[in-house]
Amino acid sequence: xxxxxxxxxxxxxxxxKRIDPGTKRLDRSGEGAxxxxxxxxxxxxxxLKDATGDGEVVVVSMGPERALNSLRKALAxxxxxAVLIADDGAAGSDLVATSLMLAKxxxxxxxxxxxxxxxxxxxxxxVLWAAVAERLKQPVISQVAELTLEGGSxxxxxxxxxxxxxxxxxxxAVVAVADxxxxxxxxxxxxxxxxxxKPQETVSLADLGVDAGSAGEEGSHTQVLALSDxxxxxxxxxxxxxxxxxxxxxxxxxxxxxx
Amino acid sequence: xxxxxxxxxxxGELQKGSLAVLSKAASLGGDVAGVIVxxxxxxxxxxxxxxxxxxxxxxxDPKLEAPLPQPRVDAIAQLxxxxxxxxxxxxxxxxxxxxxAGLAARLDAGLNWQLTDIATDGGDLVGKQSxxxxxxxxxxxxxxxxxIGLFRAGAFDPSExxxxxxxxAFLPELQEHSLAAEMVEQxxxxxxxxSIEDANVIVAGGRGLGEPEKFALVEExxxxxxxxxxxTRAVVDAGWYPYSAQVGQTGKSVSPTLYIACGISGAIQHxxxxxxxxxxxxxxxxxxxxxxxxxxxxxxxxxxxxxxKLTELVRARRVS
Ligand SMILES: Cc1cc2nc3c(=O)[nH]c(=O)nc-3n(C[C@H](O)[C@H](O)[C@H](O)COP(=O)(O)OP(=O)(O)OC[C@H]3O[C@@H](n4cnc5c(N)ncnc54)[C@H](O)[C@@H]3O)c2cc1C
Ligand SMILES: Nc1ncnc2c1ncn2[C@@H]1O[C@H](COP(=O)(O)O)[C@@H](O)[C@H]1O
Numbered sequence: 001x002x003x004x005x006x007x008x009x010x011x012x013x014x015x016x017k018r019i020d021p022g023t024k025r026l027d028r029s030g031e032g033a034x035x036x037x038x039x040x041x042x043x044x045x046x047x048l049k050d051a052t053g054d055g056e057v058v059v060v061s062m063g064p065e066r067a068l069n070s071l072r073k074a075l076a077x078x079x080x081x082a083v084l085i086a087d088d089g090a091a092g093s094d095l096v097a098t099s100l101m102l103a104k105x106x107x108x109x110x111x112x113x114x115x116x117x118x119x120x121x122x123x124x125x126x127v128l129w130a131a132v133a134e135r136l137k138q139p140v141i142s143q144v145a146e147l148t149l150e151g152g153s154x155x156x157x158x159x160x161x162x163x164x165x166x167x168x169x170x171x172x173a174v175v176a177v178a179d180x181x182x183x184x185x186x187x188x189x190x191x192x193x194x195x196x197x198k199p200q201e202t203v204s205l206a207d208l209g210v211d212a213g214s215a216g217e218e219g220s221h222t223q224v225l226a227l228s229d230x231x232x233x234x235x236x237x238x239x240x241x242x243x244x245x246x247x248x249x250x251x252x253x254x255x256x257x258x259x
Numbered sequence: 260x261x262x263x264x265x266x267x268x269x270x271g272e273l274q275k276g277s278l279a280v281l282s283k284a285a286s287l288g289g290d291v292a293g294v295i296v297x298x299x300x301x302x303x304x305x306x307x308x309x310x311x312x313x314x315x316x317x318x319x320d321p322k323l324e325a326p327l328p329q330p331r332v333d334a335i336a337q338l339x340x341x342x343x344x345x346x347x348x349x350x351x352x353x354x355x356x357x358x359x360a361g362l363a364a365r366l367d368a369g370l371n372w373q374l375t376d377i378a379t380d381g382g383d384l385v386g387k388q389s390x391x392x393x394x395x396x397x398x399x400x401x402x403x404x405x406x407i408g409l410f411r412a413g414a415f416d417p418s419e420x421x422x423x424x425x426x427x428a429f430l431p432e433l434q435e436h437s438l439a440a441e442m443v444e445q446x447x448x449x450x451x452x453x454s455i456e457d458a459n460v461i462v463a464g465g466r467g468l469g470e471p472e473k474f475a476l477v478e479e480x481x482x483x484x485x486x487x488x489x490x491t492r493a494v495v496d497a498g499w500y501p502y503s504a505q506v507g508q509t510g511k512s513v514s515p516t517l518y519i520a521c522g523i524s525g526a527i528q529h530x531x532x533x534x535x536x537x538x539x540x541x542x543x544x545x546x547x548x549x550x551x552x553x554x555x556x557x558x559x560x561x562x563x564x565x566x567x568k569l570t571e572l573v574r575a576r577r578v579s
Pocket of ligand 1: 118119126143179352353464465466467468490491492493494505506507508509510511521522523524525526527528529532542543544545548560561562563
């Protein structure tokens with residue numbers, strides 16, 4: 001069984017995220033990291049591969065060249081191979097353009113199953129899978145908290161506003177997992193060492209047969225018009241617990257007359 | 260300007276969020292229609308008329324009974340083409356997000372999400388998007404039509420306004436891949452225990468508790484404060500705590516006087532359910548956790564030592 005996992009490089013959690021007022025794009029100049037929610041998807045792929053005894057896990061991503069550093073984390077966890085769509089013409093892509101490029105790259109791979117993470121921490125969209133599934137004309141199940149594979153079909157359990165759904169779909173299919181589905185493994189030292197020598201392919205728009213007009217800003221149908229500050233929220237106070245954390249909370253609550 | 264609003268329904272009711280988006284669309288003017296997709300949904304159009312829909316398109320077919328996104332992409336794509344619709348708006352939900360994104364790919368249309376508002380600017384539409392964990396407000400536009408917009412849960416309240424509500428039935432042609440996924444079971448969550456929506460004080464636990472048994476720490480503190488217990492989706496999905504206690508986008512919205520978050524990262528989907536709490540206290544060992552961006556008091560530390568001590572101190576105050 002061949003499983004593709006779509007993963008993204010996002011600004012590291014310690015980085016201050018900002019939109020560059022000049023380009024009106026997310027400032028990606030700081031440290032990057034593998035989107036933490038995507039580690040759940042990689043983990044689930046590795047478990048399915050282990051359970052079926054054979055197969056391949058390939059991570060697929062669209063991003064700048066240096067995103068390979070973040071993809072290596074997925075390889076260190078155990079994924080077999082990485083494919084990165086890196087092209088200057090892809091920068092500034094919105095959902096429509098990104099889903100097109102990813103779908104093209106996935107078509108080349110022909111996986112039995114395509115996994116997505118819960119959301120990217122820099123866009124909070126939680127939408128990309130449905131667009132990719134539509135382009136590939138495959139069934140999609142999102143927010144999956146429990147996934148089982150049986151013969152040629154899979155079953156996902158997921159939460160909605162009204163309770164739990166159990167949805168079944170034949171393979172090939174697209175599944176977006178919830179962060180509750182598993183606890184991602186930490187890469188072992190051996191895994192980290194081995195990651196460097198695993199196949200890592202960079203592909204361009206031309207390689208995928210995507211024309212420039214369908215990618216990047218030109219291929220995007222949304223635009224950023226202006227940026228502004230959100231309304232201020234009252235003071236936020238952050239303290240380090242030095243052993244007196246509980247006392248300080250009590251003092252704060254007393255000051256606010258909450259106890 | 261012609262606008263179509265997806266009207267989600269459950270248990271014979273149109274959802275409040277959809278009606279809110281519908282009344283917002285009606286307030287912007289132009290031709291405003293709603294679309295209802297399902298089986299046995301004939302009677303729902305009235306509610307849409309009361310919130311400003313001039314036309315209500317109804318696709319009623321047993322094949323459309325399960326609330327799955329892909330057949331709804333077929334239905335809405337067909338309407339957009341047949342009725343020359345320029346804008347399609349959705350209220351955020353698990354179902355709506357997947358329809359909106361599928362539709363964007365089908366129609367090669369722009370999708371803007373996390374919208375908190377929308378206004379007309381000349382002949383165009385401009386959305387307000389709250390981005391990067393609410394640290395920036397972005398005015399977003401669409402370069403082409405149809406435009407697709409997904410509003411954040413609770414962005415506005417429904418308002419009543421009369422619309423003609425002319426019902427027009429239609430039968431969408433469904434694509435093969437749209438019918439591939441099948442709903443095996445829909446388990447409706449039971450509401451058990453006291454409602455957290457009325458609680459004055461809420462102590463909430465997340466994955467930082469480490470294991471389900473540790474919810475006892477949260478329960479003890481809630482008891483000492485006379486409050487209720489809430490949870491994140493991560494721990495509810497994992498079976499650590501009941502669904503009825505979940506706060507957030509897919510769960511409950513609460514606005515207690517005091518909300519104490521223990522081992523909760525503060526993801527946007529959790530935040531939208533509790534940000535209107537009067538005072539927010541957060542205990543988290545990761546100094547970069549997003550919850551510290553909006554907690555009135557944030558304590559960086561281990562909840563396993565802080566919470567029991569806090570419970571003790573609160574109890575001691577009660578006694579004295
Ligand atoms: C469509 C959609 C709908 C969603 N709906 C909801 C919803 O309704 N409600 C909801 O809550 N979420 C919802 N989510 C999920 C949400 O995005 C987050 O994944 C979820 O809220 C994370 O839960 P958490 O904070 O418990 O876990 P995590 O994000 O894993 O955070 C755990 C936190 O605990 C801290 N921690 C760990 N150990 C300790 C310790 N010893 N002491 C102190 N702190 C510690 C960590 O630093 C971390 O910040 C939704 C997501 C999507 C895509
Ligand atoms: N640029 C990208 N390349 C590959 N996969 C992506 C990319 N952006 C997002 N994803 C995947 O789509 C999921 C949802 O992303 P989003 O809709 O942006 O929140 C992520 O968890 C990833 O699995």
